[in-house]
Amino acid sequence: MARDERIETRHGPEHVAIIMDGNGRWAQRRGRPRLFGHQAGAKRVRDIVEACPDLGVKYLTIFAFSTENWKRTQAEVAGLMSLFRRYIEREARALFDSGVRVRFIGDRLKLEPKLVTLMDELELLTSGNDLVHLTIAINYGGRDEVTRAAQRLAYEIEQGRLTPKDVDAETLARFLDTRVLPDPDLVIRTSGEARISNFLLWQSAYAEYEFIDTLWPDFTRDEFARVLAGFAARDRRFGAVKA
Template sequence: MPKDADPRNGPGHVAIIMDGNGRWAQQRGRPRLFGHHAGARRVREIVAACPDLGVKYLTIFAFSTENWKRTQTEVAGLMTLFRKYLEREARELFESGVCVRFIGDRIRLDEKLVSLMDELELLTADNTRVNLTVALNYGGRDEVTRAAKRLAYEIEQGRLTHDAVDAETLSRFLDTHVLPDPDLVIRTSGEARISNFLLWQSAYAEYEFVDTLWPDFTKAEFAKVLHNYGSRDRRFGAVSA
């Protein structure tokens, strides 16, 4: 971390769009899944770095609702990678004090993967050192649509009136209802778009688009981005004093 960086001035909740695994592998003449495996190893390093960098909440975009459009081989390989990662990392995450949550629509995921997700959430539920949220089969529009349906059902059942619906009410129906909104959203690989990630929650987040491909995104670069965040003037629509 830069000498003058103070974790207390940094973002408490960082969300990351982990982009560039496939290109990283192709640059090395390897199949795309080789890059995804390298990206999974990078996740471990970044999660481990969070306490020292003052990051209490980390949300990572692992698989979007649009990623099903990829080849069957890549999708199947990713699902196998997710299962193996959860099996391999569960004990380490628990012992490191990481609380793991998953957001997204689980209906399309296979039963074995969902079972592992449930088990890891239960195992780490009481941990407080780092809150890691994994967005899996997640899309911002899909999340808001599902929340709206649940909200509409509550109105239909008479447990909520339409007059009582406001932004705070809708937020309670989102996948992230137990999390604070992200302060900073990072996207790796040089792409400058948000790709349907945390659309509602990131309304006032700062964004940082970095050229580094995700498997090369080190703890040192993470610290640098967090340091840059500390120099921004966050006014939330007001005027600086």
């Protein structure tokens, strides 16, 4: 994007989280299997990540696979896991060369070892990058994350390294998957659905939400820019009242 085409980003969101919904419906409308839509959605991720620096977005978190998605057909789940492996293998070098730092959040214990190894390797490869921080949520659920954080916190108390009086919101946040990330300023959900689907429940307490009708594979850089511009016009008070 040329300099004179860039949107005003002084008041734009630093951290955007996206629920990438609508891949299956996008494919079905074209008479194709659902996995075809997921493949198109994976390509769209690259476009949006590449747009982030010009749009002033430092942190981008995307919801790739939820703890509830295991309920889908075995064929679709297997196809998604294969797609995740191929995405990492194909995009690793491009992400590194583009200055993107990649992190994964979610419970890795249920994921296949090959995928976890690729995730670990990509995190290590890009650990020195700082242009864009891309966080990919796989086998992630907000309630599951808070539960796991509470378990780790309880263990620290059991070991005597913390006391119950030490526990407050900031303490619990240090045990979340996102502990090194700022909270999202804006959460976008594509495909016309108006729900948060157990995504970043703790972190999004004061996030702005934008629910758009566009299916994820059709979500362009230009539409992303328009959503960010709309965010910049919002009055965010965080519970306070202007004098």
